[in-house]
Amino acid sequence: MRIPLGPIVIWEDARCTLDCRDIDEALHKHESGNFSGSSIRQKWENLPFVHGKEYVISRHTDRNGNRFVLLTEFEDTCSTHVCLSRK
Numbered sequence: 001m002r003i004p005l006g007p008i009v010i011w012e013d014a015r016c017t018l019d020c021r022d023i024d025e026a027l028h029k030h031e032s033g034n035f036s037g038s039s040i041r042q043k044w045e046n047l048p049f050v051h052g053k054e055y056v057i058s059r060h061t062d063r064n065g066n067r068f069v070l071l072t073e074f075e076d077t078c079s080t081h082v083c084l085s086r087k
Helices: 012-017 020-031 040-051
Strands: 008-010 055-061 067-073 079-084
Touching (some): 020 055, 020 067, 020 079
Parallel strands (some): 008 079
Antiparallel strands (some): 067 079
């Protein structure tokens, strides 16, 4: 399953904190639908994507332990957001 990313929006806090190599790696996994490192809950959240869900979310940790989220929306247009996790 390939997930279209559309334009990629990296939020300011993520741009200032995360290493671009970690973002690239996470985007590649996200796009390919590779949720192998994800929790069962996250896999369940993304399962309806196949059935027309309006977003896909994946959670990642960078090399410095910072947690971040990729969110791809499919409502009117497709776009992917990179932001730091609040948890």
